[in-house]
Amino acid sequence: MxxxxxxxxxxxxxxxxxxxxxxxxxxxxxxxxxxxxxxxxxxxxxxPGPSLLYRFFKHFHDTLIYVLLFAALVTAILGHWLDTVVILAVVVINAIIGFIQEGKAEQALxxxxxxxxxxxxxxxxxxxxxxxxxxxxxxxxxxxxxxxxxxxxxxxxxxxxxxxxxxxxxxxxxxxxxxxxxxxxxxxxxxxxxxxxxxxxxxxxxxxxxxxxxxxxxxxxxxxxxxxxVQSLETPLTKQMNQFGRYLALAIAILTVLMLAIGLLAHNYAPVDVFLAAIGFAVAAIPEGLPAILTITLALGVKQMARRNAITRRLNAVETLGAITVICSDKTGTLTRNEMTVKDVVTRQGHYQVNGIGYEPTGDILHQNQPVALGEHPALQALIEVIAVANDSELQQKAQQWQVHGEPTEGALLCLAEKTGFERERYQRLAVIPFESENKFMASLEQRPDGSKQLLLKGAPDRLLPRCQTQLSAQGEIEPLDQAFWLKQIEVLSQQGLRVLAAAGKSTEQNELGIKELEALCFYGLIGIIDPPRPEAITAIAACQGAGIKVKMITGDHAGTAKAIGEAMGLAQHGELVVYTGKQVEQASSAELQEMALKGTIFARTSPEHKLRLVQALQQQGEVVAMTGDGVNDAPALKQADVGVAMGIKGSEASKEAADIVLADDNFSTIAAAVAEGRTIYDNLRKAILFILPTNGAQGLVMLCAVLFGLTLPLTPVQILWVNMVVAVTLALALAFEPAEPGVMQRAPRQTKAALLSGAFLRRITLVSVLIGGCAMLLFQLALSEGFDLAYARTITVTALVVAQAGYLLNSRHLSSFSLHPKLLFTNLIAWLAIAILVLLQLGFVYAPFMQNWFGTTSLQLVHWGWALLGAVCVMLVIELEKKLLW
Missing domain, CATH: 2.70.150.10 (Calcium-transporting ATPase, cytoplasmic transduction domain A)
Structure with a gap:
């Protein structure tokens, strides 16, 4: 660096x-x-960014795609050009989908x-x-x-x-x-x-x-x-899919070699027939529709999240949200509004609370929980006069948003004055001493509407108190200054993380203003200012904590301010807040930093490098980290995090371009909604995988058994591809529209190191593959035994596979609960629409002449559709029984 x-x-x-x-x-x-x-x-x-060609061809860099390309090469050598074209078309379509969804390249720099x-x-x-x-x-x-x-x-x-x-x-x-x-x-x-x-x-x-x-x-x-x-990290799903692809490719390669050996040595098949059978098996076993369905499901998730004001820039970030274990959030502008707000006012008459957030001049001043009228609170009225008139800023409303032109602190003070209805336009400024860092106050000599002159002073309490001899009493009368009282009140406000200002003044006849005139003043009171927490963010933090997600604040602000905000937002879920500073982060060894990163709740006075190191330390401990922020100082950590979340309204361009997700409403609560959506999307992806793999398992089993037992091949490679693609783009896609499972935000984050396919998943896949494959083989042999030709028998086999998958879709909509319950059967109408589309496509496959020429099929009698439907019903009932007994 x-x-x-x-x-x-x-x-x-x-x-x-x-x-x-x-x-x-x-x-x-x-x-x-x-x-x-x-x-x-x-x-x-x-x-320089990656070229368009590189971005396109990198989508071919996948183990299963290599197997398909090899199958296309073999079919081309054997002269089966239709098979070659169909296989290559599937591969290219997958690459095009991935290329389009990837979007524009990173532009953080x-x-x-x-x-x-x-x-x-x-x-x-x-x-x-x-x-x-x-x-x-x-x-x-x-x-x-x-x-x-x-x-x-x-x-x-x-x-x-x-x-x-x-x-x-x-x-x-x-x-x-x-x-x-x-x-x-x-x-x-x-x-x-x-x-x-x-x-x-x-x-x-x-x-x-x-x-x-x-x-x-x-x-x-x-x-x-x-x-x-910063290097982009693989998402949990990407890692799982890559590992799954390698294992599946290895298994397919071993079984393909076994098929070739058995076909050539045990059954004396012709070499061309054996190679076609092996290719048919490889094509059957590879879920070539899976990359497309994963991409489409994630893309649909992106659309759903956009409706919730979460704009996704990187597709895989959608599912990664469901695995988040830690959210590291910036404070200013993310957990807070980045709009200074007066929350407390103290005079000798009492302690006042101020309603309203930000620069919008709406809200009340409360004393003992009751709105006050300025006329009944003379000290408060005097204080309001100071902060409104000795003020060089302006408030303006633009596009439904209030903005301050000038100093944010003065904007907060002016907002307080406008909440009381105070009119400062009738005052005439005669002289002014501007704010200077050496003095830490601003003084203004003003002519009131009644013609009298008033010296007004606002600034740091430690600079105003020594210049005051008196104070306004609870009744609005001048009395000797009680300095001990004010020092105690300053301490109380400061401990709450508030920035404390003071107001003082006196009547005068002078026409000029100098430092020497700022003596023997009357002290009016104190103002407590804070960059307020977003109320909706407090609720969102509680929701994230309920979902097993730890929330940490990493900010460049001071430790005291950060701690006060953290307490107000409920970051201390159990016990005390643990606060570390950037200096401690910098001095810590790698091992110490990892311990601090896990233990700490707030990290204050941090630099961009500190934020980056903290995110890396959490990742080294196996945490899946989301980082939120709005400033350019957040950009490196946003890019390093598993999911970077930037603010869309007040965020810098650098933070937005470095992030994976941009919140269009700058609302931390949108993150909680996005996490819930991410978990739902991952659930639906698992359902899609659990649905697609038995399709390939059943077809692969059919081809494998045919070669092992020396039987006629029930399917051709192009028929296998038809089943794979038509089922994926219709039935599997319907699972992307499944609503969230009950209690989606009451469970712990998923384990990213857990296998994509659990033991229960493998059992289900095996059972469904055997049931559907066995049903298809049975109908194929039954058709041949009744004297139908090979094309007719193969058409029955394909139809049996497709109809059985349509029935299995209803099973897959719910992993463990009873799917055929009337209350659940119609909660996803897209599933029924997908089944209707699949039926129309299959009718075309069976009866359209051009489809018969392409796929080697023939027209079926109505009774044989009944055979396929009966097989599908049997599969559905067995799977529901398996749910009841084993899940």
Whole structure:
């Protein structure tokens, strides 16, 4: 991983300039060109993506597909071109489905690149000039102002009220004040207040800084490198299917060789006939329709999840959701709204609670659980006057969403004032002392509507209390300041994870405002502000915990704030919250980190690399991890996780492109719904597998028995492919529409290391294969014994297989419960529609002349349809009896 080109946050401004070989006048044009040749363009490197041809042909890289391609080659050599064309068509159709559903390639790096600034105000040759940001080099002097996007990593040399929004990078929910003093060498990223980071946004003030890192070595560039290094993981189902495919291919190969040996040596079959029989067996045993049905089932799941506001970018993520054991969630914007909100107000008259969330100015102020009127609470009214009038922000509603133009904290205060109906438009500002990080307050001299003048002050309580001598009493009268009372209230609010502000003021006759006038003030009260938890996320966390899924918070915010939010959201399911910091994560060994990752509930003050390491540590412990987030700092962990979940509304482009699933409503509760949907989809996939494999087992058994006992082959390879594909695309597809099983979110996550086919599954597959295969063989021999020709007997055999599968579909809709109960029989009407379509297709197979020519079939008498139907009913009843006795 790239490191910053210069580490100067622990050095003063002059030392930083000296180390960078620069000065306050900037670099010369000649020196800048030389450094550009050394350091390169201030841009993030772009790795070439896979070509379209590669993405298409990789879908042929499957063991079972290789077996089918070999079968196509043999049939071509033998001159059976129809068989060759049908087999190849099946293979190509599967590849096309996979290629289309895969969608567009990963574009996470492009999402990050969009965050970089286009132009920069640079001092070169002692002159300020506008230059493209991509020509910046370390040592360049850059000027920042409100609204700018920081063009490179900077060490600040001068700052004037400079505040920068860094939540997308550090997780800090508030804009960060910048200053020029050095900080500790080991200070976390979010505490390096003398640095400005590439891609972040200046919300207010101005400043001048020297470039310390460009391109890939900036902090955002390091995230880019992390993303490039993260490898996509196989999903649990992919691993299981690959393992199943290898075992099945090995078994087919062994049995095919055995068939060839027996046919040639024991029964003296002609070589061509033996090869055709072997190919027929291989084609029969391979579930070539299974990849298609898995893809289609997942695609239908994607559509269902989209209706629940979960947009799936990677198909396999749908089923992986059902195996999730841990959800690692970012705090800001994911568990919380990323909208500062006033929750508590304290005056001498009492403690007030504030209803409403975010910047929408609706809600009540409650005192003893009753709404209050400002006229009856003079201290509260005085406090509201301060926060409404000594305020430079605006609230606006756009597209049904309230937004703040200005500081988020001021937006929260203004929202509180508007909830009371306070009108600030009638005030006239006479003078102002803007907020400065050194003072930590804002003062405003205002003329009231009645013509009187009022000095209003809001800011940090520790800066306001020393300037106050009095306070407003419960009756609204001025009385001596009770500093001990206020210090106690500040402690109480801070312990709740609230950011505490204070309001003070006094009447005055002065026309000018200076620091010296801010004395002998009257203290009005305290305001507690928080980035509030999403109420629906609290319910969703409880639902996930009930489903056996652990929820952990990984955030760049401070430990105290994160812990307060975690307690409010119910993350402490049993006992105390366990909180670790990014510094502890960084100092931990690999073994210690794995233990911390399992034990910890909250990880605070973390960097992007910490988040990535924590996800990897959980995966090394066998956990299946979902990571949620909205910032660019979450992108590497989102990509590393088994399922990355990004916020669609407030999420950065980088996080959305790195994620597998994007929440269109930014609602954590959608994750719980998506997990339930993922579990349902996996259940339906298992039902589809349990349904399809006996189809292949029955046909393979028919072909194997025919060769072993020297009998006439009951099926041809193209007839086998007909049964496989027509059953898969009609009957098996119906299982994708099955509703959720009862208690889907009350059971533990499935074991990803468990075999795809359990003992009960293998028993069911064997039993159904023997029943359907035996029924088909019996009808084939019965038809021949009654004097019907081979084409007629084979047509009966195919029809028996198809009709029996239609009956077995009803068995498969419920794995263990009685499927023929009247209340359950019609809960999935798609199943009956699929059976109707299958009947029409089979009628065409039997009676259409062109189908008879392609597949070697002939028209059947009605009585022989009755034979097939009787066999299907027998199979259905035996399977229901097996459920009753053995499941």
């Amino acid at each position: 790239n490191k910053p080109q210069y580490q100067v946050h622990n050095k003063n401004a002059d030392e930083a300039l000296a180390e960078l070989g620069s000065s306050a006048a900037g670099l010369s044009t000649q020196e800048a060109k030389a450094r550009f040749l050394h350091y390169g363009e201030n841009a993030l490197p772009q790795a 492009a999402g990050i690149r969009q965050m970089l600034s286009v132009n920069a105000n640079v001092c070169r040759d002692g002159q300020w000039q506008q230059l493209p940001a991509d020509v910046l080099v370390p040592g360049d002097i850059v000027k920042l102002r409100s609204g700018d996007r920081v063009p490179a990593d900077l060490r600040m040399l001068e700052t004037t009220e400079l505040r920068i929004e860094e939540s997308a990078l550090t997780g800090e929910s508030m804009p960060v004040s910048k200053q020029t003093a050095p900080v500790a060498t080991d200070a976390p990223l979010g505490d390096r207040s003398c640095l400005a980071f590439s891609g972040t946004l200046v919300t207010s003030g101005r400043g001048i800084g020297v470039v310390t890192a460009t391109g890939a070595t900036t902090e955002i560039g390091q995230i880019n490198t992390l993303l490039s290094d």
